[in-house]
Amino acid sequence: xxxxxxxxxxxxxxxxxxxxxxxxxxxxxxxxxxxxxxxxxxxxxxxxxxxxxxxxxxxxxxxxxxxxxxxxxxxxxxxxxxxxxxxxxxxxxxxxxxxxxxxxxxxxxxxxxxxxxxxxxxxxxxxxxxxxxxxxxxxxxxxxxxxxxxxxxxxxxxxxxxxxxxxxxxxxxxxxxxxxxxxxxxxxxxxxxxxxxxxxxxxxxxxxxxxxxxxxxxxxxxxxxxxxxxxxxxxxxxxxxxxxxxxxxxxxxxxxxxxxx
Amino acid sequence: xxxxxxxxxxxxxxxxxxxxxxxxxxxxxxxxxxxxxxxxxxxxxxxxxxxxxxxxxxxxxxxxxxxxxxxxxxxxxxxxxxxxxxxxxxxxxxxxxxxxxxxxxxxxxxxxxxxxxxxxxxxxxxxxxxxxxxxxxxxxxxxxxxxxxxxxxxxxxxxxxxxxxxxxxxxxxxxxxxxxxxxxxxxxxxxxxxxxxxxxxxxxxxxxxxxxxxxxxxxxxxxxxxxxxxxxxxxxxxxxxxxxxxxxxxxxxxxxxxxxx
Numbered sequence: 001x002x003x004x005x006x007x008x009x010x011x012x013x014x015x016x017x018x019x020x021x022x023x024x025x026x027x028x029x030x031x032x033x034x035x036x037x038x039x040x041x042x043x044x045x046x047x048x049x050x051x052x053x054x055x056x057x058x059x060x061x062x063x064x065x066x067x068x069x070x071x072x073x074x075x076x077x078x079x080x081x082x083x084x085x086x087x088x089x090x091x092x093x094x095x096x097x098x099x100x101x102x103x104x105x106x107x108x109x110x111x112x113x114x115x116x117x118x119x120x121x122x123x124x125x126x127x128x129x130x131x132x133x134x135x136x137x138x139x140x141x142x143x144x145x146x147x148x149x150x151x152x153x154x155x156x157x158x159x160x161x162x163x164x165x166x167x168x169x170x171x172x173x174x175x176x177x178x179x180x181x182x183x184x185x186x187x188x189x190x191x192x193x194x195x196x197x198x199x200x201x202x203x204x205x206x207x208x209x210x211x212x213x214x215x216x217x218x219x220x221x222x223x224x225x226x227x228x229x230x231x232x233x234x235x236x237x238x239x240x241x242x243x244x245x246x247x248x249x250x251x252x253x254x255x256x257x258x259x260x261x
Numbered sequence: 262x263x264x265x266x267x268x269x270x271x272x273x274x275x276x277x278x279x280x281x282x283x284x285x286x287x288x289x290x291x292x293x294x295x296x297x298x299x300x301x302x303x304x305x306x307x308x309x310x311x312x313x314x315x316x317x318x319x320x321x322x323x324x325x326x327x328x329x330x331x332x333x334x335x336x337x338x339x340x341x342x343x344x345x346x347x348x349x350x351x352x353x354x355x356x357x358x359x360x361x362x363x364x365x366x367x368x369x370x371x372x373x374x375x376x377x378x379x380x381x382x383x384x385x386x387x388x389x390x391x392x393x394x395x396x397x398x399x400x401x402x403x404x405x406x407x408x409x410x411x412x413x414x415x416x417x418x419x420x421x422x423x424x425x426x427x428x429x430x431x432x433x434x435x436x437x438x439x440x441x442x443x444x445x446x447x448x449x450x451x452x453x454x455x456x457x458x459x460x461x462x463x464x465x466x467x468x469x470x471x472x473x474x475x476x477x478x479x480x481x482x483x484x485x486x487x488x489x490x491x492x493x494x495x496x497x498x499x500x501x502x503x504x505x506x507x508x509x510x511x512x513x514x515x516x517x518x519x520x521x522x
Contacts, residue, residue, distance in 0.1 A: 021282065029414055031407035058407070099425050141425050146292035146319070149417070153290055156414035157421045164360050164402050165426070 006109040011037040013118045023051035025152025027061035033159040038064040039073045078113035078196035082134035084125035111191035132232040197245035208252045215259035267370040272298040277382045284312035286413025288322035294420040299325040339374035339457035343395035345386035372452035393493040458506035469513045476520035
């Protein structure tokens with residue numbers, strides 16, 4: 001099963017949760033399955049304080065990290081997993097069914113990477129902008145009649161799956177489709193070299209590429225927002241290793257320097 | 262995956278639930294994973310009515326069956342699964358870890374049996390008496406620091422597992438240890454003959470055996486309660502098929518008739 005150090009590198013990220021009971025339930029599920037790292041992005045302050053000061057609140061809830069933006073919450077993460085209902089939205093990322101997820105996450109954690117499971121607000125879930133930070137979307141196989149899960153229950157089901165399922169046997173089965181993201185075997189000596197680039201490096205890379213696009217007058221200014229979105233998605237699809245991301249960053253810095261002279 | 266008819270033969274049984282939000286969450290998880298049969302045993306009336314009349318309550322909650330006793334709720338069930346935290350209690354039944362449970366349940370449903378997942382009250386869980394109606398105890402693998410799950414989340418995790426995991430491949434793996442309870446393959450022609458006896462038949466059998474014990478002056482009257490408990494457990498361990506249970510019942514009726522002459 002996952003080591004303590006590996007569990008410590010899987011973060012649960014709640015984006016603007018509203019209901020204090022849901023926040024408490026998410027923290028409870030994390031304690032149940034032994035995942036200690038919780039980050040909350042831009043919570044509604046009164047409800048967040050209520051959840052933290054509730055009788056019997058989990059220690060991990062009281063010690064949770066709080067950030068203003070999702071990008072900040074994900075800065076150190078090398079594999080970002082978005083959750084939510086896909087019924088009303090055509091996903092722009094690869095979708096993985098929850099029963100197939102564990103091998104991908106375990107491989108990334110085994111090679112020293114840091115994974116994040118991102119949950120959106122109760123009402124409308126993650127926005128298209130939020131999802132553009134995700135490498136993969138996780139689909140919990142639910143009934144077509146009632147596809148949308150309660151937040152606390154969705155966290156419980158995901159952590160149960162990741163904490164309990166999908167080792168050895170499943171790994172080989174999933175590796176075909178996992179390609180770039182989870183191609184390294186768990187105990188390979190050069191595992192660190194296969195680790196994904198952290199979100200902050202991908203963002204830095206995206207920033208430099210965008211500057212290069214502007215400098216090269218790649219497209220009209222009106223297209224800049226759409227391009228930024230597409231670029232973010234492209235980098236998650238490519239899922240470069242940290243080493244490769246640094247190489248590409250170096251190249252674009254050089255290109256940018258040239259373009260701006 | 263499970264057919265609609267099979268899902269319809271898996272019952273979720275909540276024994277004396279207290280919190281209306283937990284009842285609603287349990288029903289939500291059932292709707293999410295497509296299991297429509299809910300039974301509530303001896304609920305606290307005001308909270309039960311509050312849960313049923315909540316805005317957005319699931320149809321299956323409004324249509325739930327209500328009974329006074331657990332025995333009544335389980336009458337037609339051929340495989341009864343108890344849930345709860347085992348940390349403080351030495352179980353008297355075989356314990357199955359949730360990731361290993363699905364093949365046993367699927368096999369019983371495939372041969373036309375009816376399974377029940379039984380959840381106790383939030384505070385103290387199922388009693389020893391409640392558990393004596395169970396063939397197996399299900400253990401959700403949780404952290405030793407926080408083993409006790411929230412009711413709604415426990416229901417979600419169990420139904421996720423049963424609705425999603427453990428087909429074909431897992432079946433062969435588990436069949437060795439499943440022995441009497443799940444020995445038949447799913448598509449065997451004589452599957453119905455392998456189906457377990459329903460709880461009401463086991464109770465009738467236990468009643469006749471107990472009468473025979475009394476008639477035979479098997480033990481002092483002071484032992485009668487303890488014997489009844491042990492007998493109930495014994496019959497679940499034996500897990501006779503319905504046909505065998507009828508045979509044994511016939512034998513004990515004959516014995517009793519002889520003893521009482």
